Amino acid sequence: MSQLKKIQYNCKKATFLIEKKMLSRITFREHIELRIHLLGCSVCRIYGKQSRIINDMVRQLFKSSMPGEAKLDESFKKELQERIEIELNKN
Amino acid sequence: MSAESNQLDPHTWVKSHADYLYAYTIKRISDEEQAKDLVQETFLAALEKVDRFEGKSSERTWLTAILKNKIIDVYRKKSSGLRKDVQAAEHEQEDFFDHDDGHWRSAYAPQAFGIEDVDHLGNKEFNNILQMCLQKLPALWMAIFTMKHMDDADTTLICSELKVTPSNFWVIIHRTKLNLRACLQRNWE
Numbered sequence: 001m002s003q004l005k006k007i008q009y010n011c012k013k014a015t016f017l018i019e020k021k022m023l024s025r026i027t028f029r030e031h032i033e034l035r036i037h038l039l040g041c042s043v044c045r046i047y048g049k050q051s052r053i054i055n056d057m058v059r060q061l062f063k064s065s066m067p068g069e070a071k072l073d074e075s076f077k078k079e080l081q082e083r084i085e086i087e088l089n090k091n
Numbered sequence: 092m093s094a095e096s097n098q099l100d101p102h103t104w105v106k107s108h109a110d111y112l113y114a115y116t117i118k119r120i121s122d123e124e125q126a127k128d129l130v131q132e133t134f135l136a137a138l139e140k141v142d143r144f145e146g147k148s149s150e151r152t153w154l155t156a157i158l159k160n161k162i163i164d165v166y167r168k169k170s171s172g173l174r175k176d177v178q179a180a181e182h183e184q185e186d187f188f189d190h191d192d193g194h195w196r197s198a199y200a201p202q203a204f205g206i207e208d209v210d211h212l213g214n215k216e217f218n219n220i221l222q223m224c225l226q227k228l229p230a231l232w233m234a235i236f237t238m239k240h241m242d243d244a245d246t247t248l249i250c251s252e253l254k255v256t257p258s259n260f261w262v263i264i265h266r267t268k269l270n271l272r273a274c275l276q277r278n279w280e
Contacts, residue, residue, distance in 0.1 A: 010193035016265045023239060023264065024246065047201040051268055054275065055240060057211065058225075061218055062118050062241040070117040071110045072127065080131055081105040087138050088101055 007033050008040050011047075018048045022055065096146035099153075104134055108151055112158055119162050119237050121226050129165070133158040159242070163252055166238075170231035170253060177229040184269050201272065204280045217279065224274035232267045235260065 007013075014037040020026050021034070038045055072080075109130060116126040137157050144153060187199040195201070211217040225233065234253055238244040250260050 006192075011195045012188040012193035015269065016261070019265045019268055020261050024261075043195050043200045046203060046207070047272070049207055050201060050204075050272055050275075053206050054221075054268070054272060057206075057217070057221060058236075058240050061221060062237075070114050070123075070126075072113045072130070076127060077105050077109050080109060080134065081102075083131070084101055084104060084134055084138065087135065 004036070007036050010037070011041060011044050014038065014041065014044045015047055015051075018044070018051060022052065097144075097149050097153075098146065099141055099144050099150055101134075101138060101141070104137075104150075104154070108154055109134075111151065112154060115155065116158065116162065119241070120165055121222075125165065129158060129161050132161055136161070163234075163238070166230065166234035167253060170229075170234050174229065174231060177231060180229045180232065180270055181266065184266060184273070187269060187273070199273065201276065204276045206275070206279065220275060220278045224271050224278065227274060228267060228270065231255075232263055232270075235263050236267045236271075239264065 014034060017026055017030050017034045021031075026034070038048070112130045112133060113126055116129050117123065120126055120129070133154060137154055140157070148156075186196055188194065189196055206217075225236075228236065231253065235249055235255070238249045238252075239246070246257065246260060249255075250257055255263065
């Protein structure tokens with residue numbers, strides 16, 4: 001397989017570079033390889049788009065404090081504060 | 092001490108921060124009992140460090156930092172050992188790409204599935220699926236993914252905390268996204 005064919009076909013490598021590029025730096029050579037690949041590969045273009053959106057959604061999910069989020073039950077909280085008071089009184 | 096210096100008031104900790112810390116934990120460790128334990132341990136550990144609080148951060152930020160370290164401890168324990176869950180997850184994506192040329196196999200090739208153009212941020216149904224897919228990840232992958240994406244942790248720090256090499260770190264970041272994306276496509280379409 002020619003060098004160019006290798007780049008054009010290797011979606012595994014391309015998706016790896018897409019992931020690395022979103023969080024860090026990739027080399028100049030990798031940059032060029034990825035560009036060449038994406039020019040000819042619509043599947044990896046979709047992958048890249050989806051992957052970015054997934055990152056945004058994950059971030060949103062973890063940062064938001066939505067109403068209706070998991071809450072502790074009151075009895076647990078009451079006991080917890082009592083436990084803290086006991087510790088405080090020790091000193 | 093300056094006037095803006097933050098103060099600690101352990102008498103109101105539970106009322107002010109317990110639900111927040113619990114919600115923070117449950118997103119990162121989807122085990123209710125373990126999450127409760129971690130919240131409790133955080134307060135107790137915090138009590139012992141009260142003297143060392145310098146007032147530079149808010150009470151909540153300070154408590155969250157203590158909790159964060161405890162969550163990393165859990166990740167470390169969960170992801171050490173045999174890592175059978177990793178093998179299963181790797182097996183799941185074995186056929187995604189052609190073994191010879193690395194091209195997507197058509198059965199697994201990403202397709203538009205409705206997240207590309209519509210804004211699903213905050214969509215409850217989608218978030219549920221996202222959480223379900225995150226929970227399917229092996230403990231080590233989930234730990235790395237969470238620390239990197241949610242907490243913006245430094246890659247070097249993650250590698251040393253979880254004992255993975257930098258090159259393995261990137262392999263895991265890639266593999267995690269492959270499985271996560273496939274899971275979302277399967278379940279949202």
